[in-house]
Amino acid sequence: MSCAAFERLIALDVGGDLAPAEAARLGAHLASCAACRELAAGLRASQDSLRALGGEGLDEDAVVAWRRGLMARIEDAQPRRLLGWWWAWVAAAAMAVLVGFLIVPQLQKRTPPVRLVGQAVPPALGRPNGLPHPPQPPVAHRSLRHHRAPAPAAETLLVKLETPDPNVVIYWIVEGKGN
Amino acid sequence: MIESLMAAGESGAESAGLLRSAKAGDRAAFEQVVLGHERRVLLTALRLLGRWEDAQDAAQEVFVRLHRYLGRFDDALELAPWLYRMTVNVCRDIAGKRRADAELDPNAADPASGPERSARSAEERRILEAALRRLPEKERAALVLRDLEGLPTREVARILGSSEATVRSQVSSARLRILKLTERYRRERT
Numbered sequence: 301m302s303c304a305a306f307e308r309l310i311a312l313d314v315g316g317d318l319a320p321a322e323a324a325r326l327g328a329h330l331a332s333c334a335a336c337r338e339l340a341a342g343l344r345a346s347q348d349s350l351r352a353l354g355g356e357g358l359d360e361d362a363v364v365a366w367r368r369g370l371m372a373r374i375e376d377a378q379p380r381r382l383l384g385w386w387w388a389w390v391a392a393a394a395m396a397v398l399v400g401f402l403i404v405p406q407l408q409k410r411t412p413p414v415r416l417v418g419q420a421v422p423p424a425l426g427r428p429n430g431l432p433h434p435p436q437p438p439v440a441h442r443s444l445r446h447h448r449a450p451a452p453a454a455e456t457l458l459v460k461l462e463t464p465d466p467n468v469v470i471y472w473i474v475e476g477k478g479n
Numbered sequence: 480m481i482e483s484l485m486a487a488g489e490s491g492a493e494s495a496g497l498l499r500s501a502k503a504g505d506r507a508a509f510e511q512v513v514l515g516h517e518r519r520v521l522l523t524a525l526r527l528l529g530r531w532e533d534a535q536d537a538a539q540e541v542f543v544r545l546h547r548y549l550g551r552f553d554d555a556l557e558l559a560p561w562l563y564r565m566t567v568n569v570c571r572d573i574a575g576k577r578r579a580d581a582e583l584d585p586n587a588a589d590p591a592s593g594p595e596r597s598a599r600s601a602e603e604r605r606i607l608e609a610a611l612r613r614l615p616e617k618e619r620a621a622l623v624l625r626d627l628e629g630l631p632t633r634e635v636a637r638i639l640g641s642s643e644a645t646v647r648s649q650v651s652s653a654r655l656r657i658l659k660l661t662e663r664y665r666r667e668r669t
Binding site: 307308312314315317333339342344346347349350351353354356357358362363366369370371373374377419440 | 506509510513514517518521522525526531535538539542543546547603606607608622623625626627628629632647648650651652654655657660661662
């Protein structure tokens, strides 16, 4: 093992970070290597300086001033945080109201309630043999969605759909294809 | 171990009680928690950043975050490792925003005190701090926690989120670099 490889072990040894087996191996090398002993001495002195630096305290006045600043900052942050939450709630409520105003009328326009109000069969669309159509059961006031015209085969229904807008009336001609 | 290093005259039970009171909104209890850990946080930040002004900012940020997350802080966790971890993270953020090649200001206010302060020359101290600042970020964090804070390697690994082998490698490399840098700075100044 070269001296360069022992450098790392020496650096660990000065901090007491070597396992006993490694420390023994290093000890044997140091006994025979003046350059590594010199390095070890330098590292120990450097280590002492570092520990001394770590052992230093802080000026009491500086710490007290710092703590005062910290507590003031924490004190200041409290009302701001509460205010922040208050504003967040107000903003959320305002957004909900806005969405309500914008979306609900759109939905109402898009899905007009449709009422099936009645049926009529034009005379011209009668049966080919000239006989009148048999009487049809009324289907008025049934929802379009559930509409299943119970018309007999080859019959035609005229369905009138009323919308909330009185100017809009939809006529729907339904032709049966027969059984 | 860490609690004994960090808490200034406070037992673990006292510290836990203060933390519980602080969580309940007791401002005075929170201030006591700060008192028990402030010096370690400030000194660690100072060693990591090299500037007292930056260290103050970092330490404030650490305790502000503690205060913010206090309600969610798990009572089973030790506060000291959490504070060290947060200090390292906050210092990393601050160092990232700062100019990487910024030199230490020799006229900057120096808050360090203690018996060693008078014994060692200001020049030697500046050399050591300048060398610390020249270390790669991860090596510096490992060295500060291991050698200046005196934490065991296992604890340093836990705080830094790495393995013990990695920490040993970083510490070893950092010690060698510090030696070479301080020798070079001394030669340059003579």
